[in-house]
Amino acid sequence: MTAGLVMDLASIIALAYGLYYRRHHRRDLLFAYVALNVGIFAVVSLLLVQRVDVAVGFGLFGVLSIIRLRSSEITQQEIAYYFIAIVLGLVNGIAGPLTALLLDGVLLAVMYAADHPALLGRTRHQVITLDVVHSDPDLLRVDLESRLRAHVLHCVVTQIDYVRDTTVVDVRYVAPPQRAGVR
Structure with a gap:
């Protein structure tokens, strides 16, 4: 023992x-x-x-x-x-x-x-609330990529509020490589 x-x-x-x-x-x-x-x-x-x-x-x-x-x-x-x-x-x-x-x-x-950072370390997951409602999924993807400055792999709208004009999106994306000296 x-x-x-x-x-x-x-x-x-x-x-x-x-x-x-x-x-x-x-x-x-x-x-x-x-x-x-x-x-x-x-x-x-x-x-x-x-x-x-x-x-x-x-x-x-x-x-x-x-x-x-x-x-x-x-x-x-x-x-x-x-x-x-x-x-x-x-x-x-x-x-x-x-x-x-x-x-x-x-x-x-x-x-x-x-769990090593080098293995899929740049893939991220985030739930994001947008201040706009997109009816076109392609426009949603473009908006997310612009805001995240990253390539969106997958996104799912989980909530839309037309009164407040907001959208909640579950996003999976690849973060851009970090520059040397930036954390």
Whole structure:
């Protein structure tokens, strides 16, 4: 159990501090990932040591499944980090040291690569409220590209208000490359 705890702490620190925080800079979720991971590890370790009914184990994971992640807005990307934090806690709580080490390495490597800024790093998603209603989808696209100074990949009108003359659009676009020295 001690080896599992050490590997779990090392893996969640690598995930939360080494990958997530350095790329996304949200302290609130950093804490949530670490707390969730250590909590999962503790529960799994306890279930393996303490003789309990299977129903108790399913009940605990049922409680975890109803925890709502709506306290603040989080992205699908951040939900993926939640999932990996849970899986790391499970792996390190259940698996033997070699298996856990291998799976930790695979999970962290996948997250490193999948969330790397060089991989699709210029693709953006934004919900935009425009001060105009466009009846022509092509004019809408031209307006969005002009305002964003970017190539629009996909846009969906989610709301039109003819009284206030506004349009809410969900836009996916490719940001222009940044110039050297500009952040």
